[in-house]
Amino acid sequence: MEFLTADWLGTPLWFWLAFIGIVIALTVFDLGILHKEDREMGIAESLKLSVFYIAIAMAFGAWVWAQKGADLGMKYYTGYFIEKALSIDNVFVISLIFTFFAIPPKYQYRALLWGILAVIVLRGAMIAAGAALVQEAYWVLYIFAAFLIFTGVKMFFAGDHDPDVAKNPVVRWISSHMRVTPQLHDQHFFVKVPDDKTGKLVTAVTPLFVALVVINLADLVFAVDSVPAIFAITTDTFIVYTSNIMAILGLRALYFALSAMVHRFYYLKYALAAVLVFIGSKIFVSDFVMGGAKFPPVLSLAVTFGLIAAGVAYSLWQTRHGEDAAPQLPHTDLRP
Numbered sequence: 001m002e003f004l005t006a007d008w009l010g011t012p013l014w015f016w017l018a019f020i021g022i023v024i025a026l027t028v029f030d031l032g033i034l035h036k037e038d039r040e041m042g043i044a045e046s047l048k049l050s051v052f053y054i055a056i057a058m059a060f061g062a063w064v065w066a067q068k069g070a071d072l073g074m075k076y077y078t079g080y081f082i083e084k085a086l087s088i089d090n091v092f093v094i095s096l097i098f099t100f101f102a103i104p105p106k107y108q109y110r111a112l113l114w115g116i117l118a119v120i121v122l123r124g125a126m127i128a129a130g131a132a133l134v135q136e137a138y139w140v141l142y143i144f145a146a147f148l149i150f151t152g153v154k155m156f157f158a159g160d161h162d163p164d165v166a167k168n169p170v171v172r173w174i175s176s177h178m179r180v181t182p183q184l185h186d187q188h189f190f191v192k193v194p195d196d197k198t199g200k201l202v203t204a205v206t207p208l209f210v211a212l213v214v215i216n217l218a219d220l221v222f223a224v225d226s227v228p229a230i231f232a233i234t235t236d237t238f239i240v241y242t243s244n245i246m247a248i249l250g251l252r253a254l255y256f257a258l259s260a261m262v263h264r265f266y267y268l269k270y271a272l273a274a275v276l277v278f279i280g281s282k283i284f285v286s287d288f289v290m291g292g293a294k295f296p297p298v299l300s301l302a303v304t305f306g307l308i309a310a311g312v313a314y315s316l317w318q319t320r321h322g323e324d325a326a327p328q329l330p331h332t333d334l335r336p
Contacts, residue, residue: 009131010236011068049253054250070297087254098211123244130231134235148276148280151273152273189206190203191204264316268315275304279304
């Protein structure tokens with residue numbers, strides 16, 4: 001059993017196997033027991049399940065703290081909070097995608113589950129590539145840091161607009177190169193339909209499949225921000241990956257609660273912009289102001305958590321009188 005203690009990407013193999021085991025167990029429990037049948041999830045159930053996933057993430061962080069030390073433990077929590085906060089933007093875009101393709105709520109959870117399983121693989125590939133780049137050339141971190149600062153500043157001044165799903169090049173490509181059924185077929189991604197010319201049964205994709213593809217590609221876009229952000233906190237591949245995935249795992253549960261009240265978090269984007277600028281800046285501060293000394297992880301965690309908490313609190317306070325209290329976002333007609 002010596003192979004279990006073998007080093008893989010800077011961490012003993014059994015750490016990775018334990019994490020993968022937790023992800024598989026949660027997925028089986030969620031899909032095989034809690035949601036064996038397709039049904040709409042209510043806000044109360046969504047919040048309860050979200051608390052469960054957050055508790056699992058916090059407990060896993062405590063285990064990381066105990067096994068790998070306080071330094072990496074705090075960096076895990078910092079990465080988790082950043083990814084969790086950034087996922088609120090994901091919720092808004094996912095909601096737009098489901099609306100555009102007219103996906104009923106009872107089928108959304110299954111689509112989110114398969115989407116998150118794909119994200120686990122895609123994020124792993126992106127993080128592995130990022131880790132390889134940083135290991136080969138430390139200066140890549142400066143590029144990540146500069147990109148985070150640029151993105152944060154851009155978020156401060158960017159206007160609000162809904163993405164136009166109809167003009168998405170992937171949607172256009174699938175529509176022109178694959179058979180897409182005009183209506184849903186329950187929870188199925190692929191169905192057999194008669195060919196218009198020959199009458200023979202051929203395979204076609206459903207709108208649920210197209211929505212799944214677009215959601216996964218949207219996550220890749222979001223990962224362009226979140227992956228450099230966590231690498232700016234730590235280059236430990238295990239911490240980078242587990243903090244990201246733990247935050248994403250609970251997204252499908254949190255989605256149904258947040259999608260109903262996403263307008264209440266209007267001002268959170270400014271807090272997230274400040275977090276990205278702070279995370280990017282501390283790389284330069286650490287290397288050029290502090291003479292290469294480590295930026296205190298406890299201070300990094302405190303500032304990150306404080307900014308996010310302030311953004312949430314201010315948003316909820318400003319919109320306490322209802323949706324009309326928040327600035328009105330321009331609306332795009334999402335009907336096909």
